[in-house]
Amino acid sequence: MLLKTTTSITARNKLPIRLLRPKCFIRCIESSDESSRPFPSPYPTRPALIAKPDNGKAEEGEYQEKLLPVPLSTTHNVTNITNTEQLLNESMNDNDTFDQQRQKQQYQQHQQQQQRRSLIDDTPFQPQHHFDTYKLLLALESQGFSRTQAEVVMKGIKFKLRESSAFIRRRLLLKSDLDNETYLFKAGLSELRTEVQAMRRNDIQMLQADMSAVTREVEALGQRLREDVSLMRNDVTLDLNNRKNEGREELKSIDMRIQEINNRITVSLGDVRTDIEAVRWETIWKGMTGVAVAAMGIATLGYLLTRYAARKAESIRIQKQRQLKQLQEDARHAGTADMEVVY
Numbered sequence: 318m319l320l321k322t323t324t325s326i327t328a329r330n331k332l333p334i335r336l337l338r339p340k341c342f343i344r345c346i347e348s349s350d351e352s353s354r355p356f357p358s359p360y361p362t363r364p365a366l367i368a369k370p371d372n373g374k375a376e377e378g379e380y381q382e383k384l385l386p387v388p389l390s391t392t393h394n395v396t397n398i399t400n401t402e403q404l405l406n407e408s409m410n411d412n413d414t415f416d417q418q419r420q421k422q423q424y425q426q427h428q429q430q431q432q433r434r435s436l437i438d439d440t441p442f443q444p445q446h447h448f449d450t451y452k453l454l455l456a457l458e459s460q461g462f463s464r465t466q467a468e469v470v471m472k473g474i475k476f477k478l479r480e481s482s483a484f485i486r487r488r489l490l491l492k493s494d495l496d497n498e499t500y501l502f503k504a505g506l507s508e509l510r511t512e513v514q515a516m517r518r519n520d521i522q523m524l525q526a527d528m529s530a531v532t533r534e535v536e537a538l539g540q541r542l543r544e545d546v547s548l549m550r551n552d553v554t555l556d557l558n559n560r561k562n563e564g565r566e567e568l569k570s571i572d573m574r575i576q577e578i579n580n581r582i583t584v585s586l587g588d589v590r591t592d593i594e595a596v597r598w599e600t601i602w603k604g605m606t607g608v609a610v611a612a613m614g615i616a617t618l619g620y621l622l623t624r625y626a627a628r629k630a631e632s633i634r635i636q637k638q639r640q641l642k643q644l645q646e647d648a649r650h651a652g653t654a655d656m657e658v659v660y
Contacts, residue, residue, distance in 0.1 A: 422504070447482065450475060453470075454471050
């Protein structure tokens, strides 16, 4: 019931778009003069208001057919809504079952939707003016606008108001539809409440019966469980005693094996200690011998280095003496040459 109510609400939100019939669209578009309108419509399928002809009363019939189709207010649906409420109240007061009442309500909603659609399709449309166009035209002319400029401004304002009102009708919901859907929702909610209460009582009774059966089964299982636990406890005590005896025997055998292993380890440790002592003394003697050999080698190397250094110093000294002697001889020869030149 709730799903149907919500879907009907969303469907009625789109009713203002369906109010304009395709025949009226074609008739108004074919008969309208696009060049006479200062602001062409951004929606080509939107009907426009045709200017009233000045050829007398002979063309008034055609003018009435070409007027802008604007839907009337939906106050005429109040009678249908009240009739539906009476039918719903009568069906709720009957002694039928819930399924029959639900079927009646669904059938009544379907009939109401069909009546509303037929009423919308057959409703004659009348022009709707949002303001006094002639008064605005005179006011603009009094402010300095020409006749054509005032008509252009007036037509633009009229077109914008018409577009805004059409947008509002397309987006908003009528109050009568809202009241009708609210009543249907409340009726469905009360029906759902009664059904839920009945189902809750039935479920509570079934749960109580199931609970009593479950309690009996639980008691039987508890008794059987206690018996099984007592038997299991006796078996467990016997197994524990047997296991304790076996564990004691195993511990004795393990202690004997540990003692044997300790004796073997002590013997092997003594042998290892003697081997370690022998290896240690041998390593000490070898180390001392290596140290003596290294000391002798170092002393020999030092002696040889000192001899080499002494020889090198001696050779350097002899070379210096030779250089001094050579310099003295050169100086002497130079002095004699100078004396000869002077004399």
